[in-house]
Amino acid sequence: MSAVMKDHEGEARIRTKWWASRVAIYAALITWAIICLFPIFWTITTSFKLAPDVMKGNLIPWWDFSPRWKGWESIGISPRLIGEVSTVREEFLKRFWNSTVVAISASLLAVILGSLAAYGLSRFNYRFGFMRNSDISFFFLSQMILPPVVLALPFLVLYKSLALLDSRIGLILLYTLMVLPIVIWIMRDQFQGIPVELEEAALVDGLGIWGSFFQIVLPIALPGMVAAFILSLVLCWNEYFFAALLTATNATTLPVMVASQTGSQGINWWSMAALSSAAILPLVIVAIFLEKYIIKGMAAGAVK
Amino acid sequence: MSTTEGDLLHTVTADNISDSRRRLGKMMVWGAAALCAGLAIWQMMFETGRVASGFETWRPVLYAYVLWAFCLCAAQVIVNGEKGKRTLFVLPAALFVISLVVFPLLFALYISFTDWNLASPNGPQPNGWDNMVQMWNDGFYWNALKNMVYYVLAVSVEYVIAFGLALLLNAQIRARKFFRVVFLLPLMLSPVAVSWMIGKSMLEVRFGPISRVIRELGFEPSFFGSPEIARFMIMAMDAWTFIPFMMIMLLAGLQALPSEVIEASKVDGASGWQSFKEVIFPLMLPVSVTAVVIRIIFKLKLADVIINVTSGGPGGATDSVTSFIFREYRDRSNVGYGTLLAMVYLVLIVIFVTLLLKLVSRWMERPA
Numbered sequence: 165m166s167a168v169m170k171d172h173e174g175e176a177r178i179r180t181k182w183w184a185s186r187v188a189i190y191a192a193l194i195t196w197a198i199i200c201l202f203p204i205f206w207t208i209t210t211s212f213k214l215a216p217d218v219m220k221g222n223l224i225p226w227w228d229f230s231p232r233w234k235g236w237e238s239i240g241i242s243p244r245l246i247g248e249v250s251t252v253r254e255e256f257l258k259r260f261w262n263s264t265v266v267a268i269s270a271s272l273l274a275v276i277l278g279s280l281a282a283y284g285l286s287r288f289n290y291r292f293g294f295m296r297n298s299d300i301s302f303f304f305l306s307q308m309i310l311p312p313v314v315l316a317l318p319f320l321v322l323y324k325s326l327a328l329l330d331s332r333i334g335l336i337l338l339y340t341l342m343v344l345p346i347v348i349w350i351m352r353d354q355f356q357g358i359p360v361e362l363e364e365a366a367l368v369d370g371l372g373i374w375g376s377f378f379q380i381v382l383p384i385a386l387p388g389m390v391a392a393f394i395l396s397l398v399l400c401w402n403e404y405f406f407a408a409l410l411t412a413t414n415a416t417t418l419p420v421m422v423a424s425q426t427g428s429q430g431i432n433w434w435s436m437a438a439l440s441s442a443a444i445l446p447l448v449i450v451a452i453f454l455e456k457y458i459i460k461g462m463a464a465g466a467v468k
Numbered sequence: 469m470s471t472t473e474g475d476l477l478h479t480v481t482a483d484n485i486s487d488s489r490r491r492l493g494k495m496m497v498w499g500a501a502a503l504c505a506g507l508a509i510w511q512m513m514f515e516t517g518r519v520a521s522g523f524e525t526w527r528p529v530l531y532a533y534v535l536w537a538f539c540l541c542a543a544q545v546i547v548n549g550e551k552g553k554r555t556l557f558v559l560p561a562a563l564f565v566i567s568l569v570v571f572p573l574l575f576a577l578y579i580s581f582t583d584w585n586l587a588s589p590n591g592p593q594p595n596g597w598d599n600m601v602q603m604w605n606d607g608f609y610w611n612a613l614k615n616m617v618y619y620v621l622a623v624s625v626e627y628v629i630a631f632g633l634a635l636l637l638n639a640q641i642r643a644r645k646f647f648r649v650v651f652l653l654p655l656m657l658s659p660v661a662v663s664w665m666i667g668k669s670m671l672e673v674r675f676g677p678i679s680r681v682i683r684e685l686g687f688e689p690s691f692f693g694s695p696e697i698a699r700f701m702i703m704a705m706d707a708w709t710f711i712p713f714m715m716i717m718l719l720a721g722l723q724a725l726p727s728e729v730i731e732a733s734k735v736d737g738a739s740g741w742q743s744f745k746e747v748i749f750p751l752m753l754p755v756s757v758t759a760v761v762i763r764i765i766f767k768l769k770l771a772d773v774i775i776n777v778t779s780g781g782p783g784g785a786t787d788s789v790t791s792f793i794f795r796e797y798r799d800r801s802n803v804g805y806g807t808l809l810a811m812v813y814l815v816l817i818v819i820f821v822t823l824l825l826k827l828v829s830r831w832m833e834r835p836a
Contacts, residue, residue: 193636197650199708204653206677207665221680277561284557287477292562300558307565308762309821311769313790314810317803318572318579320586327525341568344561360477373477373553402658404772405790409797419660423776433669440661447656455649462713463720 204448210437211235218433235434239442256421256442263401263418266332270339271396275389277340278347283377285348286355287363301352308345312405315341320409330412338406343396350395353464354388355381391461394454398447418443485549493546500536507532537563580808586801599808609809611784612792613816615699619770619788622703623763627756629707630714635744637715638722648719655712659772666705667777692778695785702786705773710766714759721755722748757828764824768817789813 210218212231222228233242240253284290285301292300319338320329328334358381366376382389404419411420422443425436451458507529514522541559544552580599582592603609637648657665670676671691679689692698725748733743771790774780780787780795789809797806 189636189639189641192632193641193647196633196636197647200650200653203662203665203670203708204657206670207661210669218675221675221677223677277564280557281561284554288554288557289476290555290558300562304561304565307569309765309768309817310569311790311810311813311817313769313771313793314576314807314814315569315572317793317797317807317810318576321579321803322572322575324586325526326530327527337568341565344565348561363477373550374556377557398656402660404658404660404775405794408775409794419658419772422658422664423660433675436664437669440664444657444661447658448653451653451656452649455645455652458652459648459716459720462716 204444207437207444208441210433211441213434213437215433235438238432238435239438241438241442256439259416259418259421260442262332262415266335266339266415266417267397267400269332270336270400271343271393273336273340274343274347274396275351275393278344278392279351279385279389282348282351283355283381286352287360301348304348305345307341312342316406316409319406323410329410330414332415334410335407335415335417338410339400339403342403342406343399346399347392347396350392350461350464351385351388354385358384387457387460388464390454391457391464394450394457395461398450398458401447485547490547493543496539496546497536497543500532500539504529504532504536533567537567576807576811579804580811582804584802584804586803592804595804599805602805603809603812608784608787608792609789612780612787612789613813615785615787616768616770616789618699619703619706620764620767622707623760623767626707626711626763627714627760630711630759631718631752631756633711633715634718634722637719651715652712654709657709659706659709660776662705662709663773663776666708667701667773671701692786693782695782698778698782698786702774702778705777706767706770709773710763713766714763717759717762718752718755721752721759725751753831757831761821761824761828761832765821 206223209223209225209231212225212233212235213222213229214232214234217229220229225231233244236242237245238252239256240250241256245253281304285297290297290300295303315338319334323329323331323334328337362380362384363373363376366380367373371379402419403417404423407415407417407420408423411417422436422439425432425439508526510519511522511526511529513519540563541556544555544559546552548555579592581594581596583595583598584592633651637644637651641647654662670678673679673689673691676689679691682689690697691701729747729751730743733747738746769790770788771794774786774788774791775794778786780791784792793806793809793813796802796809
């Protein structure tokens with residue numbers, strides 16, 4: 165068919181084809197969105213259900229069932245209990261606080277150590293024994309392969325003799341180790357994107373290498389550091405394996421609390437749902453507001 | 469994972485470091501090292517009963533070690549001047565990793581050849597190759613390794629889905645940001661919460677919504693009864709959490725593609741499928757391989773979901789190596805045997821990942 169003869173039939177066919185592809189794309193997008201959202205929706209609504217609602221399979225609040233605070237009361241958070249003293253709430257808040265402290269400290273430590281190392285590796289020539297820059301980078305990145313289970317039992321024994329078992333510091337050290345390779349990976353990519361001329365100018369103007377790092381490079385690399393920090397935060401907040409092995413009562417984090425509840429109580433749906441919701445909500449909020457940084461962090465290094 | 473040769477910052481420095489300054493730096497390092505070693509020996513003798521008094525725990529030795537690490541860092545600047553300031557960028561991270569990985573690994577190597585039950589007061593009893601023999605005859609360990617092969621193979625399906633989603637997000641669509649956030653959400657959730665949310669409640673046989681749907685369709689729901697289905701369910705849950713991870717890497721790759729090339733292929737009359745097969749996919753190969761390799765590395769650590777949903781059952785069909793060792797320790801608190809299994813796993817992983825990297829390295833770098 166020649167392009168000169170623009171008949172209506174051909175145009176209509178192109179238009180139907182375009183509409184078909186639109187419909188297919190949006191159908192796929194919405195399907196996957198439902199797959200992603202339904203478990204979260206289910207958990208949050210279940211935390212407001214009562215036993216009959218769960219058994220009847222009611223789904224939509226205010227229509228199928230009327231929301232109740234029963235689930236949240238079991239962790240001491242509800243309009244009725246909020247003013248009163250509640251031991252369950254204290255327990256929950258303690259775990260929450262442990263998770264917060266451990267995740268934030270470990271991420272901070274990892275970002276500090278990792279940024280310094282990444283900057284050094286992207287700017288200077290090192291030679292430690294036989295190791296050159298690329299070997300040192302590989303040494304750091306290769307830690308990603310190390311499965312946690314290899315370190316878990318030795319650390320259990322070591323921490324026991326160091327009296328670090330069931331302490332937040334012990335967890336912070338391990339979590340820092342766990343996320344350090346990822347931080348170095350992201351930050352190396354960031355620093356490589358910053359032109360060396362900037363620092364050369366700073367050096368000419370009389371700053372030292374540390375001065376130029378702090379005053380010139382750091383402000384430029386800050387978004388990358390935030391990305392690395394948030395990604396580390398997510399990983400540390402969700403970590404379960406080390407926390408389950410190395411903590412018992414004092415330093416237990418939120419995932420361990422959630423896991424222990426599933427094991428012991430059979431199906432106490434509303435309270436489990438409330439606890440799970442409380443455990444995931446902080447990160448859901450982080451995802452919604454800081455999505456840009458998370459994506460930036462994960463995309464770093466993937467694309468050259 | 470490219471190397472960092474090339475664009476380096478060159479500094480010219482002339483340092484005049486006096487002998488006394490140099491001596492001070494060396495003294496600091498050796499003094500702190502001696503203190504640390506001395507304390508360690510003393511504590512060791514106290515624990516074996518050769519010295520009457522000592523510390524309750526090894527904490528003081530740890531403090532001495534940290535002091536030594538600080539002295540080593542400070543001494544870099546004191547002894548080497550400007551060159552030391554450069555070393556100081558990498559040294560803290562290197563010391564941190566070495567002390568937290570290399571020492572425990574060496575220690576692990578020792579305990580993996582002992583019979584050590586943490587509950588018993590005897591302490592480690594070296595038992596030669598006994599653990600190795602036990603491992604050789606341990607059907608459950610080999611079974612767990614076999615399961616790991618299945619789990620790793622599942623990455624290929626995850627990759628296809630993730631690539632599809634990345635293409636969708638890269639298409640001309642409205643509300644792109646909304647879909648991106650929604651698609652990212654599963655990655656934010658802790659595997660433990662996911663194992664309750666999906667594994668224990670949505671897949672619950674009586675009241676779970678998925679069970680209801682299946683019953684509506686006229687089947688009898690059973691998700692963790694038969695080995696194959698149980699394994700598939702674990703794979704699905706793990707995929708649900710980690711598909712966004714690959715999706716985002718692939719999306720970043722798609723967005724970095726040169727748009728002229730794709731437009732040129734359209735001008736040349738390529739259909740959607742042709743331009744994907746002939747242009748987009750080959751250009752995406754480096755990103756794809758990176759994403760898949762990293763995903764496989766994460767997959768090899770899979771444990772949380774299994775521990776919390778099936779604890780390895782039915783009959784070890786869903787066990788990963790990590791979850792198996794976790795239970796081995798939890799049930800029998802046998803540190804020695806568990807560590808040996810972990811060490812063997814580490815060796816296997818290192819071999820596997822090295823071969824994998826060798827195999828795919830030619831696709832990882834885009835030809836210039």
